[in-house]
Amino acid sequence: xxxxxxxxxxxxxxxxxxxxxxxxxxxxxxxxxxxxxxxxxxxxxxxxxxxxxxxxxxxxxxxxxxxxxxxxxxxxxxxxxxxxxxxxxxxxxxxxxxxxxxxxxxxxxxxxxxxxxxxxxxxxxxxxxxxxxxxxxxxxxxxxxxxxxxxxxxxxxxxxxxxxxxxxxxxxxxxxxxxxxxxxxxxxxxxxxxxxxxxxxxxxxxxxxxxxxxxxxxxxxxxxxxxxxxxxxxxxxxxxxxxxxxxxxxxxxxxxxxxxxxxxxxxxxxxxxxxxxxxxxxxxxxxxxxxxx
Amino acid sequence: xxxxxxxxxxxxxxxxxxxxxxxxxxxxxxxxxxxxxxxxxxxxxxxxxxxxxxxxxxxxxxxxxxxxxxxxxxxxxxxxxxxxxxxxxxxxxxxxxxxxxxxxxxxxxxxxxxxxxxxxxxxxxxxxxxxxxxxxxxxxxxxxxxxxxxxxxxxxxxxxxxxxxxxxxxxxxxxxxxxxxxxxxxxxxxxxxxxxxxxxxxxxxxxxxxxxxxxxxxxxxxxxxxxxxxxxxxxxxxxxxxxxxxxxxxxxxxxxxxxxxxxxxxxxxxxxxxxxxxxxxxxxxxxxxxxxx
Numbered sequence: 140x141x142x143x144x145x146x147x148x149x150x151x152x153x154x155x156x157x158x159x160x161x162x163x164x165x166x167x168x169x170x171x172x173x174x175x176x177x178x179x180x181x182x183x184x185x186x187x188x189x190x191x192x193x194x195x196x197x198x199x200x201x202x203x204x205x206x207x208x209x210x211x212x213x214x215x216x217x218x219x220x221x222x223x224x225x226x227x228x229x230x231x232x233x234x235x236x237x238x239x240x241x242x243x244x245x246x247x248x249x250x251x252x253x254x255x256x257x258x259x260x261x262x263x264x265x266x267x268x269x270x271x272x273x274x275x276x277x278x279x280x281x282x283x284x285x286x287x288x289x290x291x292x293x294x295x296x297x298x299x300x301x302x303x304x305x306x307x308x309x310x311x312x313x314x315x316x317x318x319x320x321x322x323x324x325x326x327x328x329x330x331x332x333x334x335x336x337x338x339x340x341x342x343x344x345x346x347x348x349x350x351x352x353x354x355x356x357x358x359x360x361x362x363x364x365x366x367x368x369x370x371x372x373x374x375x376x377x378x379x380x381x382x383x384x385x386x387x388x389x390x391x392x393x394x395x396x397x398x399x400x401x402x403x404x405x406x407x408x409x410x411x412x413x414x415x416x417x418x419x420x421x422x423x424x425x426x427x428x429x430x431x432x
Numbered sequence: 433x434x435x436x437x438x439x440x441x442x443x444x445x446x447x448x449x450x451x452x453x454x455x456x457x458x459x460x461x462x463x464x465x466x467x468x469x470x471x472x473x474x475x476x477x478x479x480x481x482x483x484x485x486x487x488x489x490x491x492x493x494x495x496x497x498x499x500x501x502x503x504x505x506x507x508x509x510x511x512x513x514x515x516x517x518x519x520x521x522x523x524x525x526x527x528x529x530x531x532x533x534x535x536x537x538x539x540x541x542x543x544x545x546x547x548x549x550x551x552x553x554x555x556x557x558x559x560x561x562x563x564x565x566x567x568x569x570x571x572x573x574x575x576x577x578x579x580x581x582x583x584x585x586x587x588x589x590x591x592x593x594x595x596x597x598x599x600x601x602x603x604x605x606x607x608x609x610x611x612x613x614x615x616x617x618x619x620x621x622x623x624x625x626x627x628x629x630x631x632x633x634x635x636x637x638x639x640x641x642x643x644x645x646x647x648x649x650x651x652x653x654x655x656x657x658x659x660x661x662x663x664x665x666x667x668x669x670x671x672x673x674x675x676x677x678x679x680x681x682x683x684x685x686x687x688x689x690x691x692x693x694x695x696x697x698x699x700x701x702x703x704x705x706x707x708x709x710x711x712x713x714x715x716x717x718x719x720x721x722x723x724x725x
């Protein structure tokens with residue numbers, strides 16, 4: 140099986156798990172429809188696949204952490220729904236479809252996000268690993284997703300947008316929080332849940348951190364060089380909104396080269412690992428900088 | 433010490449814990465200010481006090497579950513911030529002060545809510561109890577706060593508001609989810625964290641369920657009979673917004689009598705418990721129906 144097939148297959152296992160979960164709960168219909176709408180809108184399922192594959196570096200049976208990996212995708216999805224809201228980035232298009240508040244309404248979109256976020260933590264608790272390990276992973280993930288991580292990064296982005304240009308250090312910090320923290324935590328929590336020791340965790344966390352930076356730089360680049368149909372969201376919107384991005388600060392060429400060097404650093408972090416899953420993670424790092432959407 | 437003093441003292445311990453926590457985290461300034469604004473706006477701290485006191489029925493040292501009780505108040509606070517948003521209940525006043533999106537802005541209010549909710553789950557993980565117990569309590573609380581609990585109840589409320597009158601069963605279900613689930617879970621999680629057995633948990637959960645119903649009925653009544661200055665939020669807004677409430681469906685007198693009978697049922701659920709903390713919980717049930725704000 141090639142890399143794309145593995146990515147699809149692991150992503151599919153997450154999608155199946157989430158679908159079953161959403162149906163099983165006693166959620167009011169319109170709210171459930173809204174949550175499903177965004178969950179089933181597609182996407183690469185990168186974060187849960189990173190979690191599962193990072194776990195596979197240490198432990199072959201990762202079925203038991205599928206609830207946790209699925210919860211990660213729910214948290215990522217909530218963040219997209221809230222980011223698109225009129226009061227935030229005000230985006231009408233996401234993954235080639237109307238964004239959640241356009242397909243439903245603003246109140247429902249806010250609540251769908253709140254529901255996905257809250258339910259995700261309940262779902263994490265269902266991972267079949269030693270409870271002390273599970274508590275550690277939940278804590279790590281909450282830190283990455285909360286006010287000193289992803290939510291804080293979005294707050295910084297809102298604050299900076301439309302204002303004066305920010306420094307490279309501020310840009311790096313904002314993106315490390317907004318995008319990087321969740322990608323890093325997805326990898327790290329996979330390692331934690333699979334019982335990795337301190338060194339193992341550190342290598343995997345380093346991989347996630349570097350991959351997260353590369354991912355965001357490429358996201359910024361694609362907003363400029365790609366088109367709306369390919370991206371599934373409005374191309375060129377960063378410039379229009381006067382967002383702080385890597386290309387805006389460094390130019391396209393330097394941004395591309397920076398993305399490549401972070402992808403290389405990500406791969407180097409896995410030097411201690413051999414075998415199929417480590418190769419897959421290294422291939423993911425390459426795919427991250429080569430992707431077109 | 434009388435009941436009011438105990439309530440204040442236990443609420444204060446939660447406030448002190450939360451203040452220390454919020455300062456210790458690396459949260460962007462404006463986001464932190466917004467989170468603190470709503471956390472420090474006052475309130476009775478009823479839910480964390482219920483959690484602590486329910487725990488005290490089974491275990492005297494509850495210092496170790498203070499992180500969990502504090503997290504409950506953070507989740508309650510996030511729900512108030514999001515409920516007040518223009519797209520939701522559109523309330524400008526909360527606890528006698530401008531609501532969060534009025535004091536800051538809509539994006540910041542959404543993110544403050546998201547941050548409080550996410551951080552709360554991280555904080556829960558810091559409770560110093562056996563990890564298996566902790567995982568059970570986190571799962572229980574996430575269920576109560578999520579799309580089949582509080583968030584689902586708010587979605588139903590939004591859907592029903594302004595429409596045709598709903599049935600008594602629909603009203604009860606909506607309020608049980610929107611308000612009741614969190615109050616019940618606050619009690620139940622206290623019992624779980626303190627190591628209560630099945631019977632103990634059941635009694636405490638029953639107490640919380642009945643108290644939650646009584647609390648909501650009185651809330652609906654106060655919106656009619658009280659005034660804005662006393663409530664700290666606009667009185668009469670339920671009628672203005674054509675909200676579904678107990679008095680709208682049953683009239684004031686029948687609503688009052690229903691609240692009293694649920695408070696009595698709450699007290700009866702604790703028949704197996706004696707001692708100071710059980711007395712305090714029973715007094716809280718009485719205070720719930722006698723309160724004026």
